[in-house]
Amino acid sequence: MSFRFAVGGISHETNTYCKEPTPITDFKILRGDQILDTFKGVRFYIGGMIDAARDLGATLVPVYFAQATPSGTIALEAYNAMVNELLAGIKAVLPLDGVALALHGAGVVESIPDLEGHLCKAVRELVGPKAKIVVTLDLHGNITQAMADQIDMCLGVHYYPHTDGYERGVEAVNVLAQLLAGKLHPVIHVERIPAILTAATTNLYPANAVNELCWEVEKRPGVLDCTFFHGFARSDIPNTGAQIIAHSARRP
């Protein structure tokens, strides 16, 4: 049986200390096959998703992807336009077995402090409880449990500089297939750490030590994934801060 996955997302690292809001004209928007044409063979999250889907024999349906360079809080009307187009695009290609979303994790919209939580809730409501949703994230995210509660799994890059976005994209599509095959039953827990790391490269302490600790934890029975997120400091919102996100196997 060949699975059918939609791919898309809205990706922004929002600096809420910038005075000017970010308008939609600052976003590079890709629709449909433009997504495949742009990222095929590229070492980016979606490049990995494309290659993994090809290797699995799964159909990847490219929908809508918007990304801007880091800047101020996203204007509400810009976000509404983007999320509405993403949702309409997904709705147009239902039914789906799953959705792979390439997000950042530090998106803030005027009156919506948790872009990713808002977006994942909207996608979940659209696709229903049976479709699987897997999200890739930047480790500079201020990730919330509210977001995690809407999805099946989230995969953050392990390194800064971010050299493993492609690998997380490959993993995202493979995880979708494993979820649908009933091989994975994750429970996601977001543990906030009373710290924020700014520009902490992962070849140096403390980020390298926390990564090593996470990989030790991943060897424990029942632990599916354990990833360190540094948080994004230039964001004056309640969920600013570092986190550990752990996925463990649900007890039968």
Ligand SMILES: [Zn+2]
């Ligand atoms: Zn980053």
